[in-house]
Amino acid sequence: MVRYKYTPEALAAAAAAARNITEVMRLLGVRVSGGSHAHISRQLKRFGIDTSHFTRQAHNKGLRGERRTTSAQLLVVLPDGSCRTPGVRALCVSAQGSAKT
Numbered sequence: 001m002v003r004y005k006y007t008p009e010a011l012a013a014a015a016a017a018a019r020n021i022t023e024v025m026r027l028l029g030v031r032v033s034g035g036s037h038a039h040i041s042r043q044l045k046r047f048g049i050d051t052s053h054f055t056r057q058a059h060n061k062g063l064r065g066e067r068r069t070t071s072a073q074l075l076v077v078l079p080d081g082s083c084r085t086p087g088v089r090a091l092c093v094s095a096q097g098s099a100k101t
Contacts, residue, residue: 006028006040006043008047008049010028011024011028011040011043011044011047011049012047012049014027014028015044015049015050015051016050018054019053019054019055020054020055020056021037021040021041021044021051021054022037024040024044025037025040028040
């Protein structure tokens with residue numbers, strides 16, 4: 001007897017309520033990762049569960065992530081002649097092992 005972690009009925013119910021495989025995974029309580037995504041996809045195909053209503057789109061493709069800091073916060077004007085990045089301490093190679101940070 002072959003044992004499946006998810007019964008065909010549970011997969012079919014989750015697939016019917018979801019718009020994509022990631023939602024199926026969330027409804028089943030599966031951690032969203034590439035391996036789990038591939039496994040659920042194979043199981044849906046193996047059991048012949050209808051996925052024609054899935055949207056099949058990459059929701060974040062081509063979109064930029066939300067920026068946490070503004071450009072003004074990132075850009076710092078250094079005094080003339082300065083070659084050091086603010087807030088960064090540089091240690092020579094021989095001092096790195098003994099320096100307390």
